[in-house]
Amino acid sequence: MPKVLISDKMDPKAAQIFRERGVEVDEITGKTPEELMAMIGDYDGLAIRSSTKVTKAILEHATNLKVIGRAGIGVDNVDIPAASAKGVVVMNTPFGNSITTAEHAIALMFALARQLPEADASTQAGKWEKNRFMGVELTSKTLGLIGAGNIGSIVADRARGLKMKVIAFDPFLTPERAIEMGVEKVELDQLLARADFITLHTPLTEQTRNILSREALAKTKKGVRIINCARGGLIDEAALKDALDSGQVAGAALDVFVEEPAKASPLFGTPGFVSTPHLGASTSEAQVNVAIQVAEQMADFLVNGGVTNALNMPSLSAEEAPRLKPYMALAEKLGSLVGQLAHGALDQISIETEGAAAELNQKPIVGAVLAGLMRVHSDTVNMVNAPFLARERGLDIREIRHEREGVYHTLLRVTVRTQAGDRSVAGTLFGNEAPRLVELFGIKVEADLDGDMLYVVNEDAPGFIGRIGTTLGESGVNIGTFHLGRRDAGGEAVLLLSVDEAVTPDLIARVRALPGVKTVMALKF
Incomplete structure (x- = not known):
């Protein structure tokens, strides 16, 4: 029976789902890194929120760990490269708190538009400063989305319901998807110049860090209002403070900060600034949703082999897994065969599918081939870390799909390029389940491996x-x-x-x- 540790406080439904799915579970929270290192070797899965930091040092002690599940979107607290190298799948739950986070962004937009926090504080202090708090309407204003993914698309939908015009900057937003969302796709400089409100919905990467830099803030429409419920570090906080002081930015609302918990910030006390303590996912509905989702995803992986919302491995539904299982077994055997037989350094591998195999999800098949190939050199390689290790070694990986059906109703061919020339093996499934070699270095030969x-x-x-x-x-x-x-x-x-x-x-x-x-x-x- 697989065994999972829940190391952060989580809704009880998570543990209930694990047990119902045949997974043993321990709920042990609040442990120090040293204590977690001492116990993590006993577990196949680790379910976390934001408190547990899964470092490289902890992963080195995780001798049996197969999957880490983050109940929430952000995985800043997981060393994903170290997990990938260790062969551990890292999952998150990107949709469990999407509505909650989007609604919080809309709430902060209203708070800025009508100066609600200041008006509340003034009124409760016994003042009646009706003329001081002159707000603005959202209707007919232009909302600029930086990031038009799941949460951004929900914000766009709500904003359109408020009769706002929505423009969006997202390098991955296609024109077709923009039309479907009812937004106008623009470049970042256009968005900065046109938007009355800007809200950020993008992960923190080297490309997005300080995307609202001092230079970017200077390009904004004077009097813009900015909301960030995504990740701290997307905005230069010192530059935002100066922009608020100068009036270039009329208001800013942050739910996230570069340093959290944010006990001190140059923005605190600045007129027009609103802050909340990372409440984007803090609704009872969202907490239940992410707990249920992480438990279901981890249980599907540990029991059925399904992979959902993984950050370092292709998704593989629990329905797909049984159909792909014999293909992955064939792929791993062919990869192992060519890895054992090919002499000299490999610099390129081609993985071709034909017939029924070409209709399947190719990524798990590729991962299985690489795992078999690289297991010749490492006894800890698996489908998760094999692509990582292959890229690390500069191996050129090519995927080729043929829709035609040849002599066999399904065929998988693996070819490696070496200094001595190309080496190719091919295999099929007998009865759709039994892996069988059918060609070895151009010679027809049928064999069980x-x-x-x-x-x-x-x-x-x-x-x-x-x-x-x-x-x-x-x-x-x-x-x-x-x-x-x-x-x-x-x-x-x-x-x-x-x-x-x-x-x-x-x-x-x-x-x-x-x-x-x-x-x-x-x-x-």
Whole structure:
């Protein structure tokens, strides 16, 4: 039974879902990093919120960990490269608090437009400063979205309902999607010059850090109002303070800060500034939603192999997983075969699918090929870290999909480029479930790839099969299966034998000494 640790306070429904899905769960919160290191080795999964910091040091102690689930969007508290290198899937729940965060952005927009926090404080202080708080309407104003993903699209929908004109800057926003959202796609400088309100909905990356820099703020329409419920660091806070003081920015509302908890900020006390303590996801509905979603996603992965909302692995639904499972087994065996047989440095790998295989999600198949290929060099490689390790080594990975159906109703071909030339293997599924090799380096040969095997390249000549059978018999080695193929009569032949015990160096030497033998190797699957 898989075992999961919930290390941050989470709605009880998460633990309930784990248990219902056949996953053992412990709820142990508030542990120090040292305490977490001491216990993490016992768990297959780790469910967290924002408090637990999953560092490289903690991951080094996570000997059994397979998945980390973040109940929420941000994964700043997870070392994703270290998790990928360790072969641990990292998931988040990007949709569980989307509506809540979008609504908070709209609430802050209203708060700025009508100066609600200041008016409330003034009124409760016994003042009645009706003429002091002159607001602005949202109707007919232009809202500029920086980031038009899931949350940004919800904000756009709500803003359009308020009769606002919405423009959006997002490098990944297609013209078709912009039309569907009812927004105008613009460049950043256009947005800055035209927007009456700007709201940010983008992750924090090196490209988006300080996207509202001092220079960008100087380009904004005078009197603009800015809202950030996304990530601290998207705005230069010192520059925003100066822009508020000068009147270039009429108001700003931040739910997130560069340093959190934000106990001190140059923005605090500035007229026109509104702040909340990272409340974007803080509704009872959102807390329940993200807890349920992270538990369902992690349980699907641990029990069924489904991968949803992973940040370092292609998604694979629980429905897809059973259909893809035999293909992934075939892919891993072919990757392992070519990895064991190809000599010299590899600089390129091509993964081709044909027939039924071409209709499937290709990313898990590619990951499985790379895992099999690279397992020759590492016993900790898996589908998660194999692409990471391949990129790290500069391996050129090519995916080729053929819609045609050839001799086999489904076919997977793996070709590696080496200094000695291209090496290609191909396989299919028998009965849609049994992996079978059908071609090896251009030679037609049908073989199961399983357990300990002996690979022999020899000259096709009478008596060779008898001689190798005698040699194995004299060595006390029992043959399980025997697969033979050749290019043409009297030419080069290839032999794949499965044997009941590991192939020893002594056996390799005895087979190599037989007349006509060109190559002999031990294989293991």
